[in-house]
Structures are given as C-alpha cells and as structure tokens.
Amino acid sequence: MPTVREIEQALFRLAPKEGAMDWDNVGQLLGDPDREVRQVLVALDITEAVADEAIAQGCQLIVSHHPVMNCKWLPVQSVRQDTPQGHLLLKILKNDLSAICMHTNLDVAxxxxxxxxxxxxxxxxxxxxxxxxxxxxxxxxxxxxxxxxxxxxxxxxxxxxxxxxxxxxxxxxxxxxxxxxxxxxxxxxxxxxxxxxxxxxxxxxxxxxxxxxxxxxxxAGHFPTEDPVCAVLVEYLCGQFPGLDVSKSASHREVIQYYVEGE
CATH class of the missing domain: 3.40.1390.30 (NIF3 (NGG1p interacting factor 3)-like)
Known part of the structure; x- marks a missing residue:
C-alpha cells in the first residue's frame, strides 16, 4: 500500500504545488510521511466531525481542499487542548492520522x-x-x-x-x-x-x-461551489492507487441554512 508521502506526490501531479498562492499552505500538513495508508477520507474541510468519521472508519489519512492550519484565516499560534483548533489538531495527531490539503493549487489545476x-x-x-x-x-x-x-x-x-x-x-x-x-x-x-x-x-x-x-x-455558497472537487479527488486517488480504499465524507455538508418566508 502507498505511503502518505507517495499520495502527496500523486496529488501534486494533479495540482502542482507551484500553483498555490504565496500565502497558502498545501501538501502534507500533519502526520508521518512514511505511514502506510490503506484507507483515505476525502472532505472539503477537516472538521471535528470529519476527524471523528475518519477515526471511526479506521482511516490513516484525510485529504481535504481547505488547509487545516497555517493559512491566512487560520494561523496556528498555539496547539492547546482547550481551544477548538488545538483540540482538532491534537485529536488528529493522537489518533495517528495524517492530513494532506490541496487548496489554491487545486483551484487553478x-x-x-x-x-x-x-x-x-x-x-x-x-x-x-x-x-x-x-x-x-x-x-x-x-x-x-x-x-x-x-x-x-x-x-x-x-x-x-x-x-x-x-x-x-x-x-x-x-x-x-x-x-x-x-x-x-x-x-x-x-x-x-x-x-x-x-x-x-x-x-x-x-x-x-x-x-x-x-x-x-x-x-451559491462556498461549500456547494467547491464540494464537487471531492468526487474528483476520490476518483483520481482510486485510479492512481488501485486497492486503496478512498471515500468521500458523509458527515461534512453545507453548514449554512436558509429560512425563506413563504411566497
């Protein structure tokens, strides 16, 4: 089975790192590059629910579009159990999960x-x-x-x-x-x-x-306009690594709800 590093290299063939904007943070952001991967969960964002889903499924890797850390809207200044971001990062690391994020390089690819x-x-x-x-x-x-x-x-x-x-x-x-x-x-x-x-x-x-x-x-909303790429990533990884179990997150969905008065 492929390693995290090999999967990252394959994803950079789809969306070269050079395409990322200079403020962005792409590639493997968490985990062991040499970890062997049998199961991958793909999601637009790495949320608490997505991390829990990956853990429950026995995944070794999460692949997402949005960076989980060190980007212009979510810089990491500390990693503490009592902060939302720190809690998420520690959960991922404690469960021996890795994270690969393909952001603005995947926008332009x-x-x-x-x-x-x-x-x-x-x-x-x-x-x-x-x-x-x-x-x-x-x-x-x-x-x-x-x-x-x-x-x-x-x-x-x-x-x-x-x-x-x-x-x-x-x-x-x-x-x-x-x-x-x-x-x-x-x-x-x-x-x-x-x-x-x-x-x-x-x-x-x-x-x-x-x-x-x-x-x-x-x-049309941030999530709906970008979520279609998750199916692309699933198909791509399955094609690159036959036998690798790759699935799209079932827990991650549009967070914004609408109330519209009856017409």
Whole structure:
C-alpha cells in the first residue's frame, strides 16, 4: 500500500504545488510521511466531525481542499487542548492520522475545483476566464435559459440549501464560474461578455455594484461551489492507487441554512 508521502506526490501531479498562492499552505500538513495508508477520507474541510468519521472508519489519512492550519484565516499560534483548533489538531495527531490539503493549487489545476464546478453546472467548452492565474472558468450552456431558471438550475445541480442572486431577467448562456470566494473576478467576467457569474461569499455592495455594471450574479455558497472537487479527488486517488480504499465524507455538508418566508 502507498505511503502518505507517495499520495502527496500523486496529488501534486494533479495540482502542482507551484500553483498555490504565496500565502497558502498545501501538501502534507500533519502526520508521518512514511505511514502506510490503506484507507483515505476525502472532505472539503477537516472538521471535528470529519476527524471523528475518519477515526471511526479506521482511516490513516484525510485529504481535504481547505488547509487545516497555517493559512491566512487560520494561523496556528498555539496547539492547546482547550481551544477548538488545538483540540482538532491534537485529536488528529493522537489518533495517528495524517492530513494532506490541496487548496489554491487545486483551484487553478486543470480538472480541479473550477473545472469540477463547470462540469456540475453542465457548461460546455469551459476554459480559463483569465490566462494570468487560471482560477475561474467560462463556458456556455447548450441553449439559453431564463436567468431565474438558471439560478434554480445552479441550486439543484450543486445541492445547495439556497442561492442568492441579483440581476435583470432575460436569457443567459455564457457563464463564468469561480468556486469559493471569487468576487474579485466579476470585472473579468464582464470583460469576457458573460451573462452570469456564479461564485460565493458576495457582499451587499458587490451585488449592488453589479447591477450597474450589467452582470448578473449568483452566490451559491462556498461549500456547494467547491464540494464537487471531492468526487474528483476520490476518483483520481482510486485510479492512481488501485486497492486503496478512498471515500468521500458523509458527515461534512453545507453548514449554512436558509429560512425563506413563504411566497
């Protein structure tokens, strides 16, 4: 069976480390590189529930998209049992688990986060929205769709609990997508002549400004826009290491719920 190090090397062939942003932390972040791996759990995030699931299944490794530590929003300053982050890290280490995280390098990689999102929405001929960093994708629907119907399509395809959207009604066909927080690419979507930009974590002002710029926006949530890549990772690892038991987390799901007053 492969070691953690060998699995990390395989994942870097899918999403080279050089593609990661300079603030990011990717690769093996916890555990023994020489540990033999028989069972892997894949999840978008490494949460307490995911760690418990991996332990219960007898896994040796968790592979996630979001780094479990040392990234710009979750720097490790201490590892203490009485803090949420410390408690999680100690649980992983005490149970001899390893963690490999593929983040912004997986965002830009061909076949990674954004290609998985484009595929989930049924976009044809997706390509990079911007050549410079290659994070977002742009593609076409096979035939035009009313904007509100497309918003419903996005919600259903991504199994989101709800989506936020804004923009004028009318047919849409050319679509830009950015998994996770990609609001900074709205102007690029406009410049490319897109009818809609699907991303997440949009602010009130970003919705407001887009109306004047002539772009329709759909915020489908951070988890729903990135979770499709987990199935890609499962399939990839199974192909690279026949006989390795790889599964997607059943416990990790969208944390944000919506209450909508009856229409």
């Amino acid at each position: 061909p076949g990674g986060v954004n290609d998985a999102l484009a595929a989930a929405l049924g976009l044809e001929d997706p390509g990079p929205l911007e050549v410079t960093d290659g994070i977002c994708r742009v593609g076409h629907l096979s035939s035009p769709m009313p904007f509100q119907a497309f918003a419903q399509h996005v919600c259903r395809c991504l199994r989101a609990n709800g989506v936020r959207y804004a923009g004028a009604e009318g047919p849409v066909q050319k679509i830009a997508v950015g998994g996770g927080a990609c609001a900074d690419y709205a102007d690029a979507a406009i410049a490319a002549g897109c009818d809609v930009f699907v991303t997440s974590d949009l602010s009130y002002h970003e919705f407001l400004d887009a109306e004047g710029k002539g772009i329709r926006l759909i915020d």
